[in-house]
Amino acid sequence: MTETRVLDDLLCFDLYSLSRMVTALYRPVLEPHGLTYPQYLVLVSLTRLGTCSIGDIGRATRLDHGTLTPLLRRLADRGLLTLDRSAADARSVTVSLTPDGEALRPVFHEAQCHLGESLGMTEQQVRRLQTTLHQLAEHLDNPA
Amino acid sequence: MTETRVLDDLLCFDLYSLSRMVTALYRPVLEPHGLTYPQYLVLVSLTRLGTCSIGDIGRATRLDHGTLTPLLRRLADRGLLTLDRSAADARSVTVSLTPDGEALRPVFHEAQCHLGESLGMTEQQVRRLQTTLHQLAEHLDNPA
DNA sequence: AAAGAGTATCTTGTGCACAACTATCTTGTA
DNA sequence: TACAAGATAGTTGTGCACAAGATACTCTTT
Structure with missing residues (x-):
């Protein structure tokens, strides 16, 4: 049980930390345009x-x-x-x-391309992770 | 291809958005203690x-x-x-x-318990998601 | 001993995250 | 028409995220 609690805690930190890491990935593309x-x-x-x-x-x-x-x-x-x-x-x-x-549309496209290359994940992996995140977000929006 | 790029984009937004949702989950427990x-x-x-x-x-x-x-x-x-x-x-x-x-240790424990209940995920689901996030973070740290 | 490289910390400034409060407007109801 | 309820934005204040530059210290090399 304690084990689970620690995992929950780590999961949230992972989300928090990974989110900032991914945001940082956009920076080299966006910053030259002041975005x-x-x-x-x-x-x-x-x-x-x-x-x-x-x-x-x-x-x-x-x-x-x-x-x-x-x-x-x-x-x-x-x-x-x-x-x-x-x-x-x-x-x-x-x-x-x-x-x-x-x-700026081309900049947005460039940012997406840059990110796709940086992630190093297959499309299937991306889809699977995204599904998990969506389900979790949905649950938090509607805990019904 | 464009499809993949859109997925990448959404994935990053999902991380960003979900991270803030999870942070908000902690607020009811932490705020009474001014944390x-x-x-x-x-x-x-x-x-x-x-x-x-x-x-x-x-x-x-x-x-x-x-x-x-x-x-x-x-x-x-x-x-x-x-x-x-x-x-x-x-x-x-x-x-x-x-x-x-x-x-404050009991408060930290209370926060973890509160979160464990709010997530609505099994321990296996948590572990699996965590593994994915760890792999992604590792890849971003060391793109070797 | 003295210079230079590398490290740890601080400072400053801009922008985002969120809460609490205010102002303004629309709409339903009497 | 008049008014209460609710929605839409704005304002203000605190704290976090991060970059750029400054300061102070250690350690190695000369």
């Missing part, structure tokens, strides 16, 4: 969602509003996206990629 | 290592010195540990748990 990993996540989700609200981005990235507000402002200040209060619903802020932001 | 998850990691590694240097803790937790220095100072200010420059090697700072720090 951080969370900024990369936000921009990629924007390219997939298209123009959307801050709340939409938060759901896609699981990032808090308190994280997204300053992050989006920094990206808007650099001209990569625009933030406009919605005319239809004045509570909502609409986020859109600018042409400068769209121009 | 954060990184502080918990440092204190647990101290209970396992015994008195040691800041560098030892950094290797155990994979935390940067710039993270550890203020973190340790906060814990020292609260009387949970002591920081003393080593007499033998004046470069090194020795970290020791105080009795107040030792008294």
Whole structure:
């Protein structure tokens, strides 16, 4: 039993530590463009969602509003996206990629390629690990 | 191929996101004691290592010195540990748990138990996932 | 003894993570 | 219409993550 508890503890540390190691893998590709990993996540989700609200981005990235507000402002200040209060619903802020932001798509692709090479895993291994992580995340979201 | 790249991308996001979800699981147990998850990691590694240097803790937790220095100072200010420059090697700072720090051991155990219940995984599932994460971390440390 | 390499730690600065609180707006209900 | 409930964002404050540069020390080599 104690053994299991120690394993649980280690598992969580492994997730925590490996997550930061993987984030570091992106750095050599993203930093030359002045981007951080969370900024990369936000921009990629924007390219997939298209123009959307801050709340939409938060759901896609699981990032808090308190994280997204300053992050989006920094990206808007650099001209990569625009933030406009919605005319239809004045509570909502609409986020859109600018042409400068769209121009970063090749960088996102490069980052993905770089990561694929760095992982050193087969596609099957990646799928299997991903399934495990998804199941765990699902369980934590809905412990039902 | 593009498919694989998307998988890689998602895998990394899953790690990043799941890591924060698991950290959040610790919060209900740690917060009443005024502890954060990184502080918990440092204190647990101290209970396992015994008195040691800041560098030892950094290797155990994979935390940067710039993270550890203020973190340790906060814990020292609260009387949970002591920081003393080593007499033998004046470069090194020795970290020791105080009795107040030792008294938190039951909290660490409670956190582990809480997490074990929250994960909803069998011991075998935990072991398997952990093995995968260890292999990946090892590969990233030594891409040889 | 003195210089240089290597190590351990600290300092500073930017950005993210998250909690608590506030302001504003929409919608359902009376 | 008016109001309470709930949602959407913003603001503020603390702590962590990490890079870059500074400081101080040890050890080896000369």
